[in-house]
Amino acid sequence: MRIAIIASLLLFALYLITKFQDNNHFDKDQAFQDVAYQVSLGPRIIGSSAHAQFIEWATRELHNAGWGVELQTYEWAGEQLTNIIATRNPTSTTNSWILLGAHYDSRFIADHDPDIGMQQLSVPGANDGASGVAVLMEIARSLPKDANKNVRIVLFDAEDNGGIPGWDWIIGSNVFVSQLITIPEAVVIIDMVGDTDLNIYMERNSDNHLANQIWDVADDLGYHQFISEYKYQILDDHTPFIQAGIPAVDIIDFDYPYWHTTQDTLDKISPDSLDAVGEVILAWLKGY
Numbered sequence: 001m002r003i004a005i006i007a008s009l010l011l012f013a014l015y016l017i018t019k020f021q022d023n024n025h026f027d028k029d030q031a032f033q034d035v036a037y038q039v040s041l042g043p044r045i046i047g048s049s050a051h052a053q054f055i056e057w058a059t060r061e062l063h064n065a066g067w068g069v070e071l072q073t074y075e076w077a078g079e080q081l082t083n084i085i086a087t088r089n090p091t092s093t094t095n096s097w098i099l100l101g102a103h104y105d106s107r108f109i110a111d112h113d114p115d116i117g118m119q120q121l122s123v124p125g126a127n128d129g130a131s132g133v134a135v136l137m138e139i140a141r142s143l144p145k146d147a148n149k150n151v152r153i154v155l156f157d158a159e160d161n162g163g164i165p166g167w168d169w170i171i172g173s174n175v176f177v178s179q180l181i182t183i184p185e186a187v188v189i190i191d192m193v194g195d196t197d198l199n200i201y202m203e204r205n206s207d208n209h210l211a212n213q214i215w216d217v218a219d220d221l222g223y224h225q226f227i228s229e230y231k232y233q234i235l236d237d238h239t240p241f242i243q244a245g246i247p248a249v250d251i252i253d254f255d256y257p258y259w260h261t262t263q264d265t266l267d268k269i270s271p272d273s274l275d276a277v278g279e280v281i282l283a284w285l286k287g288y
Helices: 002-023 026-040 049-064 126-142 171-178 208-221 239-243 271-287
Strands: 068-074 079-087 098-103 151-156 186-193 201-202 227-232 248-252
Touching: 026 049, 026 126, 026 271, 049 068, 049 079, 049 126, 068 171, 079 171, 098 126, 098 171, 126 186, 126 227, 126 271, 151 171, 171 239, 186 208, 186 271, 201 208, 201 239, 201 248, 208 227, 208 248, 239 248
Parallel strands: 098 151, 098 186, 186 248, 201 227
Antiparallel strands: 068 079, 079 151
């Protein structure tokens, strides 16, 4: 009887440990489902019902994960735009904080589509938009509640409509930086990280020190998708932070062949790619 009781207690302890670990582990399948849900709404173009539904969904999911959410609204071209800012009470007593960001809007037109007849359709945005959001949503769920880190997650609106009359690139992040009261110590932007053939090169406009930290973590963990070579110089949501003198890095696979086409769809997304980026960022946060 005594042995049976001890065995039961050990099994229960193992269950609790496993449950705790599961609640603090990046779930690649959940991240993939987050991409699938966003795509199911349709293109999250500004002014659409899909755009509004996304804001409601993201706010609810972040609340359920224990984060406070603020909606930063602003106007452009007669449309109301919204940055979603999530915070969680830090255990740290310092005022320093880290920002993790991604854009959630889809591009109005698929102007890079090889089929000219499809170029006026909106981009589904499975990779270009939904993948970065999905990684951050799962990080929001996975980050340990007692993590001694002051982290904010920001989902930026209106990143993806440059080159379209009346619009511009990176509107949401520019507005966010212009209204900053306290300055983040580091900024990590995640964009187009879900494709099945994931190759993330270092981006030339990014802060070198911050990039080296993250790519070193990826190397230590064996994630070969992070390639320690510089390749592209990109205008993205990290740019306003860099221009303001704030260390920022852009994690992006700019070799994605379906960029700004109608073929940026769910079948191009790999849970393993989402997992690689999520695990690297969580490990980097732990050691930062």
